[in-house]
Amino acid sequence: MTEDTPLVEITDLGVEFRLREGVVRAVDGVSLHVRKGEVLGIVGESGSGKSISVRSIMQLLPKTAVLSRGSVLFRPPGGGEIDIAKLDRKGRDIRSLRGRHIGMIFQEPMTALSPVHTIGHQVMTPIRLHLGLAKKAARDRARELLQLVQMPRPDQMLDAYPHELSGGMRQRAMIAIALACNPSLLIADEPTTALDVTTEAQILDLLKSLQERLGMAIIFITHNFGVVADIADRIAVMYMGRVVESGPVDDIFESPQHPYTRALMASVPRLGAERRRRLTTIPGMVPDPFELPRGCSFHTRCSEMVEGVCDRLDAPLIDLSGGRNVRCHLHSQNQTGGPNAG
């Protein structure tokens, strides 16, 4: 596989919830890709469809979710190409990918581990399931993994239960489980949101060093621009189930093109300031998911809204140079010599 063929390629993905009150398009035409060994950061306010998008890669969606369109191509290291969107969510094929080639860590280290099994047992589960190791060998491998994630006293921790560990240690255990079978993709869904600032920094450092050492690709989800700058190679910004801007991390930080990206960056919690789960600094409310606004979905909150255009027409996806994309009318007008976007 050449370095340029993406490891995962999501094209025009749609995920819907068909509720009594109406249809919620949680993910509405998302296209994303991650190359081998690359770290993609996905940023967006809560409810923008980040989790649902990446859970589609593992077919780990809520029962009521319907994967309505699009494809999720995955290229496992052995060669070949699988469209995960077409797999049965309970079938053997997807199960042989989960935990084997794709690992996932979650937001709540407090509740994401089974309360009735030891850490050792939980780390050994994917090892025994996918690699077929015997108990003794699996335990040795689990001990190595705990060392790898810099768990203090790994020998003792094998027999500890989650409630005996701190939040940071639990998240280390989660990472050990996710990396147990050397996956080529690690999905981290807000892995540090529930942690305090010091622990958050430690876990970020750990993920960075593990990535350098093991070379897996990472999709890192956060609603905090400050976190993503540190770890990602590329960024995708999501709003209302769509990617509104994507590109290399430095370029986006240097010159954000979408008004939403700019607003998000302006609202990054200052270092040491009290963190917020929901960013409240962008004016206006997130629209009702049952009644999406006509036109660009951000126009109701956009400070640069152009009357008669943004509230009428769907914003087009525009290719900028240097692997950048933006979904905004201001740029289509730029191309035809319209008003400046500054």
Next chain:
Amino acid sequence: MLAYLMKRLFWSIPMLIAVSIVAFIIIQLPPGDYATAYVAELRHQGDTVDPLMEQEIRVHFGLDQPIYVQYWWWISGIVLHGDFGQSLDYNMPVSNLIWTRLGLTLAISISSLLLTWLIAIPIGVYSATRQYSVLDYVFTVFGFIGRGFPEFLTALVLMWLAYSWLNMDVGGLMSPGMEQQPWSFAKAIDVASHIWVPLVVLATAGTAGLIRVVRANMLDELNKPYVETAYAQGLSERRVVWGYPVRVALNPFISTIGWALPSLISGDVITAVVLNLPTTGPLLLRALKNQDMYLAGSFILILSVFTIIGTLISDILLALSDPRVRRG
């Protein structure tokens, strides 16, 4: 763990002493005593009774002594000689009356408890994992009916069905001729053909309630993040459901085993009366009515011992199954 158990056992001793005293006092609380009740019973049957006779009975059984003397006779007999005293009403040792009935009651209670679990847990788990499916609705309806229908009515209906459709006489625990005979294969078969009615009756009511609780607990657990983690490791649905949320969802039941034991022993009175079962419930009811104080007191004492043992058993089981309890 061992130290914890020793501590629990040690604390149960003062508790038992307190229970025995309270039990004895409560039995003495209603006005009159066994002599009054006995004489009233005779009068009720139309006999003319010599007023002196009531006093004679009282003196004969020592009922004229102060209550603490009576208590001492009773409790020292139990502790020193294992003698629970004499049933005034049946005129035989309490031990003779109690132990066979307790054995039968325990047998019926434990088998109906196991039957209940065997039926209710898989159904509850199924209902939760297939919420709002057709079968889930069917089980929910069954649950409401089973819960709302009084046990003794279920008993009557079943007995009638067995009698009129299968031509069986299912009252009691064995056929009338069998009671005096020693245990044999034929007698065991006979008991088995009778015992299913009380088992089904007790299990129906229990199952209905348990299904609902299992289902509710499972629905709670299935939404917890650790279930998603288990799926994300590539485990099959069957392994995820039975290996993770079921284990957590069943923990609360383990702590109810302890309560189930005494309530099964005392709680089946009406059903047992209807079914004519030689279990403990009807005996206790009669002893309390007649102020047969040694019988009633011993009963309550033994029930308390069962409660304490039951609670202890469920605590041990809970500690074994839930590390948060064991190593909290």
